Amino acid sequence: MRALSHKLLRDLSVLRGQVAAIAVVIAAGVMTLIIAVTSLDAIRYSQQAFYRDYHFAEVFTELKRAPEHLASRIAAIDGVDRVHTRVIAPVRLDVTGYDDPISGQLISIPDGNQPPINRLHLREGRLPASGRADAVAVSEPFAEAHGLRAGDRLQAIINGQLETLTVSGIVLSPEYVYQLGPADLIPDYERFGVLWMNRRALGRAFDMDGAFNSVTLTLQPGVEPAPVIAGLDRLLDDYGSLGAYARDEQVSHRILSQEIDQLAVMAVILPGIFLGVSAFLLSVLMGRIVRTQRQQVAVLKAFGYSNAELVRHYALLTALIVLVGLGLGVAAGAWAADWVAALYMQYFRFPDTRFEVRPQVIALGAAVSGAAAMLGTWRAVREAAVLAPAEAMRPPAPGVFRQGWLDRSGLRRWLDQPTRIIFRNLGRHRLKASLSVLGIALSVALLLVGSYQFNAIDELIDTQYRKVLKMDAIVHLNEVTSQRAAAELHHYPGVRQVEPFRTVPVRLVHGLHDYRTAIEGMARRPALRGLIDGAGGQQELPAEGLVLTDYLAEHLDARPGDLIEVEFKAGHRRTVDVPLAGVVAEPLGVGAYMARPALNRLMREGPAVSGFWLAFDRQHEQALYRELRDVPRVAGIGLIRRAETDIRGYIEDTALGMMSVMLLLAASIAFAVVYNSARIAFAERERELATLRVLGFGRGEVAWILIGELVVLTLMAIPLGWLLGTALAWILTEAIAMDMFRIPFVISRQAYAFSAAGVLAAALLSAVLIAPRLLRLDMVTALKSVE
Known part of the structure; x- marks a missing residue:
């Protein structure tokens, strides 16, 4: 060798x-x-x-009702490859052994066959047989949540009629990779399901024979969706179209x-x-x-x-x-x-x-x-x-030694000789000390970044479900109705408070930016729905004008006072300019809000509502669900308490899953950095420390010179690490922000304390590991030259 x-x-x-x-x-x-x-x-x-x-x-649109013969005209639009017209409808479901309200979406497929677009992947069973009016294919997540298998039965209220349906198969669809209910932020597989039914049966149930209310398209290679969308909107505008949109605006995608x-x-x-x-x-x-x-x-x-x-x-x-x-x-x-x-x-x-x-x-x-x-x-x-x-x-x-700040300050009289050596050595080797401080500061920063999001999640949940969503449940209606329906809900068991809201689908445009969302109209200062400003205080809706969440305002590059072009996708489908009156800070979802009377005026309608927020006594919860489940106009019920549990679980599983790994790694890196600094310092100064032992310094004094220097470097590194960690946490917060949620940039005192304690613990462990070497220092060997 x-x-x-x-x-x-x-x-x-x-x-x-x-x-x-x-x-x-x-x-x-x-x-x-x-x-x-x-x-x-x-x-x-x-x-x-x-x-x-x-x-x-690649292109989707929903509408009120259009005759089937329009399909040929849609196919004639330049750039269209395939066309699939279908019927979609909301449904309420009832699964044996499950008491909470369940909402769903019914989607038609060609009788006994696969649809040409958004084909279904069979996990179990088969598609509904041709001629079967009671057979449905069920989405796999919903089936798993309720233990459904092919051949099982469930009940559904379809257009006000109670029907018993048979599960013919379990399927997956590219349209529902991320299966989300209409008003949900995260998947709730127990309370929302997607079902596919034969076109003839579903059309007959909703008076859609020879008609459709949904269209999906694929495009020819290289064709941009924008001109196809424009042509589709022109063709379907008279049929109550909600406005076509491309794949990149489809929720799941x-x-x-x-x-x-x-x-x-x-x-x-x-x-x-x-x-x-x-x-x-x-x-x-x-x-x-x-x-x-x-x-x-x-x-x-x-x-x-x-x-x-x-x-x-x-x-x-x-x-x-x-x-x-x-x-x-x-x-x-x-x-x-x-x-x-x-x-x-x-x-x-x-x-x-x-x-x-x-x-x-x-x-x-x-x-x-x-x-x-x-x-x-x-x-x-x-x-x-x-x-x-x-x-x-x-x-x-040897270095050029001169009096340093310690000697000039007069503090030396209060320090013993080993401690003076520590400070003099740091002062005379500033670059080396700075590098050591930087290394330890990086470990503090990693610990801070790894731990801050756990507290930030609590802040997110507290803001959204204590200050913003103060209701116990959200009742969604099948169609727009008068606000007088609120009086009926007051008579249901346990209901303490009812507030109406109006939701209208829109496209918001500002400059070169646009976003497809919905405006939510409500009372100017609702009791069950908070509007939070950047400082965390409650905000009142202006009598006129639009209020956006900060994330949406940033996406549109809009500021208060700017005019926002609002394209209404329901009612008279007007396009109006509305001033941006304010911005609210909400960590979940993307929202646009107006005072309900102002929204009703823009829609050219009376005091119409889309649903209600309810506050109720928990002991009447199940009785209230049973009552609401039997109301034909109710499309679905959102439970705030369950939503809170679900969103916490989702964030902890996804964003915090990676952060947990990072925290574990950060802890190991903190020890690696500090221990490495201690070992390098010992190796560089072993000869010097042996010399001090020869000159009469005790083992404890020599050990303190090295360990004390490590302590001083660690204490100096902690504030710098906090600064670096804060900057890094802000970068990560901005980088992982998304429509569904934004983890707030809130670093608690506990996170700062944890990062400091973590690196101090690493320093202590390093000192414990290196102390035996110091105590067993062989003066003769250390003073020899190593060849």
Whole structure:
């Protein structure tokens, strides 16, 4: 074995603790990269395959009622490839053994056949047989939530008539990868289901024989949806069209796309943080190795070893550390990717989900971690290459010592000799101390970022469900009705308060930006619906004008005073300019609000309402549900308490799933950084500490010089770490914001305290591990030169 190989193995043995610490940091970066990229690959692959194989629509529209013969005219629009007209209708369901209200969506399919667009993937059973009026195919998430199998029965109120339906099959649809109810923010599989029924049976039930109220299209290759949408709107405008929209505005696709974008951000930010820290640690470690081995380098050069051989030697040492970290990261990432994938598959349903760690992903992890490591160590390796043998054989020139701030301040009289040594050493080696502080500060920042979102989730839930949604339930009606219906609801069991609201689908346009949503009309200061300003205070709706959530206002690039073009997609389908009167801060959903009388005037209607908010006594909950379930006009009932539980579970499973992994890794990295700093300091000052022992310093005093310096560096790093962590938390908060929810940028005192306590605990553990070396310091060996 060559001499450099012997030296490499000896260095690895001596540095095994530091090598392990840095390998953990590299493993963390590789692990997060593999988790994010593998999940991203799997979801993208599953999405593209499902959309392609089952002909997911590219343009959608709903309308009141149109004759079937219009289908040929729709097909004649330039750019249209396929057309599928259908009937869709809301339905209320009743499953044996489940007492809560269940709403659903009925969708027609050609009798006994697959639809040409948005085809169904059969998981079990078959599609409804031709001629069967009572058979339905049921979405898999709803079937799983209620334990339904092919052949089971359930009851449904279809257009006011109680019917018994038979489940013919269990299916998945590309239209409902993310199965969301009309007024839901997250999937509620127990209380919302999608059912597919033969076209003839569904059309007859809703007086739609020879007519349709929904159209889906696919487009010819290379055709943009905008001109097709314009032509479709012109054709269907007289038939109560709600306005056509492209795939990117379809709810399921939009949310899935945002999740993919969020994963893509995570695939860059989190691995970048961890691998950046590993590059920094390797830079410090390799710099220390070259400095302490300068005499060895000189001897090797004197014996004929070339600069290239020495560069390869130190580069190989770095590569071996990276290899250890890569192996750990790949193993941990492959295991964790399955776990993260399982979380996502609870909400996004595909026929085939292929989660595998591809060789390309491992190669990417190796390339990124290797590049970060080599970038971090290049300066130290280059220093070894250019070191002249004659200069290297001499010890480094001693520094120029002068009185520092400690001596001039007069504080030295209050400090013992070891403590004075600590502060003088920090003052005389400012660059080295600054690098140590920066390394520890990065670990504080990671701990802060990993922990702050747990408190932020509590803030999100408290804001949305204590200050914004103060009602107990939301009752949605099948059709617009008079506000006088509120008087009837007051007589239902347990009802304490009723407030009406009016919801109108719209497209909001400002400049080059637009957004498809709904305006919610309500009382100017409703008792059951809060409007929160940026400071958390309650806000009153203006008598005229529009109020938007801050997220929507930012999307539209609109500010109070701007005119917003409002395209109403219901009623008279007017387009009017409405001033933006204010902005409210809501963490969930995307909303637009107006005073209900003003909205009714814009709609050119009387005091019409779309539903009601209810406050009721909990002991009458089930009795109230039973009463409302029998009201034909009620399309669905949203339970706020259940929604709160569901949204908390969703956020904890998805966003906090990754954050939990990050917190665990941050804790290990905090220890790795602090322990590495302590070991490097000990290795650099072992000779100096032995000299102090020879001069009469006790073991405890010598130990305090090193450990006390670590304590001071840690205390100095905590405020800087808080600043870095706060900035990083803000970047992450902005990066993962989406239509469904925005985690508020709120960092609690507990999060700051946790990050400080975590790094102090790491410092304490490092001190405990290094103390035995200090106490067993061999003065004779330490004072020898190492050749």
